[in-house]
Amino acid sequence: MRTLLLALVAGLLSLATPASAGGPPPVIYDSDLDIDDAATLAYLCAEHHRGRIDLRAVTVTTSGFGYPGRVRQHAISVLRQCGLPNVPVAEGVHEAVHPAPAEARVDVEDVLSGALGDRDENPGPATGTAADLIRRTLASSSRKVTILATGPLSNLATALPEGDRLTRRIAAVHAMNGAVHVPGNLFGSALPGFDNTQELNAWMDPAATAAVLRALPGVHLTPLDTTNHVPITQDYVDRLGADLTTPSARIVHAIMTQPVMRNGIPLGIYFWWDAVAALRAFRDEGVITEERDTRITVVQDGPQSGRTVVSQRGNKIRVAYGADREKFEQEYLDGLNGR
Template sequence: MIMDHDGSLDDLLSLLLLSRYRSVDLLGVAITPADCLIAPAVATTRRILDLTGREHVVAAAGTLTGPNPFPMAWRTDALRVAALPVLNRHTPLTTPTPDSSLPAHQQLADWLRAADRPVTILATGPLTNLAWCLEHHTTLIDAIEELVFMGGAFDVPGNVDEPGHDGSAEWNVYWDPAGAAKVFDSPIPITVFPLDVTNTAPVTDAFVRSFGTHYGNPVSDLAGSLLALSFGTLESTGIEYCCWDSLTTSYLAQPDLFSFDEVRCDIVTTGPSQGRTVACAAGRPVRRAVSADPAGFYQHCVQTLT
């Protein structure tokens, strides 16, 4: 498996979860400079990998950008996470792994070329790096078994509130609509977790405080801290903070938490609806999560991270 995330609180919680799945052979982690500042996001990724015994896994910093930047107020979360005491117990790190000197899109291509069996890609951020790979190395399609993608919105409003936009898009698609469309136009099998499902797992007070009873365990301390840092999002942005990415990640260990259907869809790339995922008969088929078990997800997180 390869993970491509974009450094938000929930992306980092997803990496923490993924790192605890011992059945997962994690080949590398790419970081897209979307919902983050790239330097602290890469540093935090490195420390999470080391904390969870994945010190051999290489991280790669992204350099490609999308046309619709995330609000700067959202992108600073990784700065605060990088300063958490639980991630700074050892300075310098005792077993540092040199991170890739290649930009993430080129490193992603190298990981796929070197894989000795088909790879699952978990994308909890925009699809820009993968789109570049498909454009410049078309044979890499055969190296990908499945794309698991947190993105899109079908029958619920999007979470984009920007001037000139109609609010129908989800941010991971909106950041780079053309890149997402390129991936969706490919024959790669895609399992998508849209806002329709991921909005059903909000960060609740009870969920966050459940990690407090395990205080002193570095992994659970970090999980609880990441979740606690999301408090105030509703009050400051009008958007309830949900476990969008981490719920998607849990599918890799507990697929029975979800039900799915198949839908044909397309992505709008221009105009006031750019970034919108639209169900249409002429679109490509994707496997779509249509329901989840939030209580089972919360329990899974606590059990996995404590």
């Protein structure tokens, strides 16, 4: 009997994943903290509490849809409401090469201030930049760190130039970025002068996108080719509203039921862009239906500035090309609720 028990224990140990054997993977989350970024941060908080990841740092940039100071405040608010007030947050203030549509920035601020109740809160003086926090987190980790990036890649490009020794401490970089074989998602005041072959994160800082694809190891790109399969629907928001067992789930539901979102969701203009990249990184479970290595370059100038192009001269990137909407919806709902 003792021999049989030992054999069973050995068998179970042999099934343990490297992450479970060494603890959850350390994670840096970098974003511009707009609507779906905040929903993604709430999800990461739930996964941290469940022990699936170790959220070490959150960095935000103003080269996307958020205002200086407000992006940091919204990140702090999400972390505090999710019970993680001690996760450090730092901001990198970069001028976008192509600014986000001003009308959308107003909407983002209105949605997040309303959902998080932090309209009158101030984050206080910064103690360091986003680049400083990224470098410090990598340097202090005894294990390689996974970076999830769901906004313009300005912070990463600043923190980790090509050839930097700290890039060796990166396990993987998962980025919601690019449009490879599908049209872009520019809109409103972003459209004049451009042909809409670009995804917004890549377009807002094309130089940073190119620098990260070139300099950082283990880049996994989740472009519009994948996220277009996973729209935000009112049926799913209602389903989420009936299953709110954690602060993370309540935050996401509050975001998705703000007036701007209630008006926009029926138009089919919102997608779970960043959350798809997060689930790909930490909880795939069949959500991604197709991925393959692809050589990608980033157009820097002209009407296609920011376009991610397949080219033999490009950097080899692991690119996702499809997603299962039903599996995403179940996995994201379970993740938010700590299941």
